[in-house]
Amino acid sequence: MEFRKAMEVDIDSIMNIIKQAQEYFKEQGIDQWQNNYPNVETIKNDIEKGYGYVLLKDGKIVGTVSVSFDGEKTYENIYEGKWISNLQYAVVHRMAIDSKLKGKGLASIIMKNIEKMCLDRDVHSIRIDTHEDNKSMQRLIDKNGFKYCGIIYLADGSKRLAYEKLI
Numbered sequence: 001m002e003f004r005k006a007m008e009v010d011i012d013s014i015m016n017i018i019k020q021a022q023e024y025f026k027e028q029g030i031d032q033w034q035n036n037y038p039n040v041e042t043i044k045n046d047i048e049k050g051y052g053y054v055l056l057k058d059g060k061i062v063g064t065v066s067v068s069f070d071g072e073k074t075y076e077n078i079y080e081g082k083w084i085s086n087l088q089y090a091v092v093h094r095m096a097i098d099s100k101l102k103g104k105g106l107a108s109i110i111m112k113n114i115e116k117m118c119l120d121r122d123v124h125s126i127r128i129d130t131h132e133d134n135k136s137m138q139r140l141i142d143k144n145g146f147k148y149c150g151i152i153y154l155a156d157g158s159k160r161l162a163y164e165k166l167i
Contacts, residue, residue: 001055001056001057002055002056003055003109003113004053004054005047005050005053006053006064010047010061011043013060014064015040015043017063018038018043018064018096020099021099023099024099025134028133029133030134031131042094043094051067051068052064053065053113055106055110055113057101061098062098063097063098063106063107063109063110064094065092065095066093066094067091067093067114068091069090069091070091071091074152075129075152077152077153078149079151080151081150083127083149083162084147087123088123088125089123090118090123090126091128092111092114092127092128095107095137102136108140111144114126125165125167126165127164128141128146129162130160130163131158131160132159132161138161144165147163147164147165149162149163
């Protein structure tokens with residue numbers, strides 16, 4: 001397994017995985033990642049800013065994620081709870097795994113790589129949010145030691161469950 005920064009040549013593979021996730025959400029009746037988001041521009045922007053990462057298995061992209069150390073505007077206000085810390089944090093967004101390989105621990109491998117990136121930068125907090133109906137992501141978050149902190153709202157007003165992990 002290799003975890004590395006995403007490059008422009010990876011966009012088609014990343015979008016293929018994103019489209020699989022969008023279809024899965026649609027089938028499950030989860031109103032997340034619909035309405036043409038994330039799209040090619042979102043992924044290109046992640047790559048340009050250095051946020052985009054991919055997980056490769058046998059040289060093939062099997063997972064994608066966005067990791068930022070620049071803070072998150074929508075995390076400034078949290079409701080019905082509070083963040084665990086006021087430390088500098090990494091933000092995890094847009095994680096998706098190739099649908100043929102779901103349930104094989106690849107998302108946890110991505111999480112472990114993100115933790116290593118954080119520790120290499122002396123950052124000891126990771127924050128993540130997900131849709132309240134996205135039970136598989138909630139299980140992953142819980143399994144990887146995150147604690148539920150409260151509710152945040154995206155710029156468009158969509159409600160998300162917010163989590164933090166200290167490392």
